[in-house]
Amino acid sequence: MTEYIIRFLIGGVIVSAFAMIGDVLRPKSFAGLFGAAPSVALATLGIAIVTHDAAYAAVQSRSMMFGAVALCLYSMIVCQLLMRLHLRALTASLLATVVWLVAALGLQAVFSGGA
Template sequence: MTEYLLRFIAGGVIVSAFAILGDMLRPKSFAGLLGAAPSVALATLGIAVVQHGASYAAAESWTMIYGAVALACYSFVVCQLLMRFRLAALPATVAAFAVWLAIAFGLLASFGGAA
């Protein structure tokens, strides 16, 4: 129960801080970028450092980086399928999901989770 409370408080504080930062920046679309993923990732890494140590959090951060690279590739492929090949949204996202899986697990298998 204490872990959930800690996650709730840390996540709320970090999300609020990123929301304030996003609100201060122009254009306002930065608020959406800064609102969720970076703040949740920082809260998760902070808790991982406290509970498991720095080496565990470092490995966890590398897997987050691999996921972010895979998401960028997935987004690019979806955009290409939608704009260039005029696919509907559902087939484009399902097809690009295979790209995300291949890149994410390829990076994990190639480099592992450790720094």
């Protein structure tokens, strides 16, 4: 339970810092890039290093990078499905979720030996 409280507090501080950075940058659409995901990832990695070892944190950070690449692919697929095929948002996002899952698990299998 203490780990969740620490993660919440660290995440909140980092979210606030990223929000201030996003507020300064132009265009304002960049503000969303500095939202919760980077701060939660940093808080998670910080806790992983403190409670476990560096190898454990390395596996977590590698998995986060694979997820980020898969999310980028997911986003591009959703945009194409919406703009070119004029699918409904729910349909496009469900189809792209399959692509995200295959990409994330595929990257994990290829670069981590399936671990």
